[in-house]
Amino acid sequence: MPAKGLSRVSGPGTTVSTALLALALAVSALTGCDASSTPERQSQKPAAVRLPPRHAGFDYQIGGAYPPPAGVRIVSRDRSDSPAPGLYNICYVNAFQAQPEERSSWPADLLLRDARGKVVIDEDWNEPLLDLRTPARRKRVAERVDQWIDGCAKKGYDAVEPDNYDSYTRSHHLLTAADATAFMRLISRHAHERHLAIGQKNTTELAGQRGQAGLDFAVTEECGQYDECEAYAKAFDDRVVDIEYTDSGLRKALARWGKRLSIVRRDVDVSTPGEPEYVRKVR
Numbered sequence: 452m453p454a455k456g457l458s459r460v461s462g463p464g465t466t467v468s469t470a471l472l473a474l475a476l477a478v479s480a481l482t483g484c485d486a487s488s489t490p491e492r493q494s495q496k497p498a499a500v501r502l503p504p505r506h507a508g509f510d511y512q513i514g515g516a517y518p519p520p521a522g523v524r525i526v527s528r529d530r531s532d533s534p535a536p537g538l539y540n541i542c543y544v545n546a547f548q549a550q551p552e553e554r555s556s557w558p559a560d561l562l563l564r565d566a567r568g569k570v571v572i573d574e575d576w577n578e579p580l581l582d583l584r585t586p587a588r589r590k591r592v593a594e595r596v597d598q599w600i601d602g603c604a605k606k607g608y609d610a611v612e613p614d615n616y617d618s619y620t621r622s623h624h625l626l627t628a629a630d631a632t633a634f635m636r637l638i639s640r641h642a643h644e645r646h647l648a649i650g651q652k653n654t655t656e657l658a659g660q661r662g663q664a665g666l667d668f669a670v671t672e673e674c675g676q677y678d679e680c681e682a683y684a685k686a687f688d689d690r691v692v693d694i695e696y697t698d699s700g701l702r703k704a705l706a707r708w709g710k711r712l713s714i715v716r717r718d719v720d721v722s723t724p725g726e727p728e729y730v731r732k733v734r
Contacts, residue, residue, distance in 0.1 A: 472566070479612065484623060496612040500648040501609050503539050503668050503690055509713035510731065511694045513543045514721030520662035525713055527612055527670065530599050534608050541650060541670065541692075542603035546596045546613035546638060547631070548578040561592055563625055573621050580618050583630045593637040600642050612670050613638060628657060632664050639665030650689070655679045658686035673697070675704025675714070684712060701732060 452702060471721040498542065507524040516532040526534075527541040534540035549557050555640035563571045563580040571580045584590050596613070603611050611693035616635060622723040631654075642649040648667040658669070674696050683691045695701040701716040708714065716732035 458530050502648050505689045507713050507714045511717050515723040517723050540608045541610045541612050542608040543612045544599045547615035547618040548580050551577045555578055560637035576700045583634045589634045596638050611642050612650045614652050616652050628708045632660050634665040649696050655682045661686050676700030680708045
């Protein structure tokens with residue numbers, strides 16, 4: 452879910468050169484890097500990253516940063532904000548759709564269009580979907596998202612949360628799950644190169660593809676409300692942070708998963724303290 456109001460990466464003799472070439476080929480074989488393979492097909496080899504702690508106090512602040520409440524060890528904030536000192540920080544980026552205020556900055560051919568040339572919109576948030584149907588377009592979109600990921604790393608975040616992994620389900624069948632996974636694999640590789648962990652946002656139907664997509668943990672919305680926590684807990688070995696938007700969802704999540712997952716109740720607009728809509732509960 453996007454944050455409101457935010458701007459949301461050759462001869463028989465063995466010479467030195469041939470010896471070096473042989474060594475390079477051996478290393479390539481050991482690491483699984485086939486020079487003939489495309490970037491999307493290369494195996495995922497994440498660099499050392501720091502994973503979020505399990506069952507830790509969590510706050511979801513993508514609607515605006517504020518001092519984390521007592522007991523919070525993990526916080527998620529929009530990429531425009533700075534991380535919270537001393538905590539595990541997750542950086543929110545809207546990776547699969549364009550923020551309404553940023554629509555004009557995207558190349559027109561990278562906005563997904565239907566057969567009539569009309570831009571496909573996520574009606575709930577008025578966000579155009581990005582066109583991920585070909586390797587070339589995925590690469591161009593990833594180049595832009597990778598810049599945001601670089602910004603998260605430079606600010607000192609520990610992880611990145613790319614939102615709208617499930618945008619293909621709103622694409623009127625123009626995008627596929629395979630398109631989404633291929634694009635996620637691109638940005639996951641880049642995040643790992645920047646020593647950032649990367650979280651799967653929702654999309655329970657692709658949790659089983661976490662290895663192929665290069666994902667490390669899950670950020671879920673209302674997995675308690677919709678009885679989806681088990682799928683994420685199993686796929687990510689309980690490294691799950693969950694946001695519930697209703698009291699009933701919070702009760703359901705805590706009843707079964709309160710001792711295993713990181714769970715918080717927020718208002719749907721993820722407001723900041725002082726705003727009339729602000730809600731944060733952990734029990």
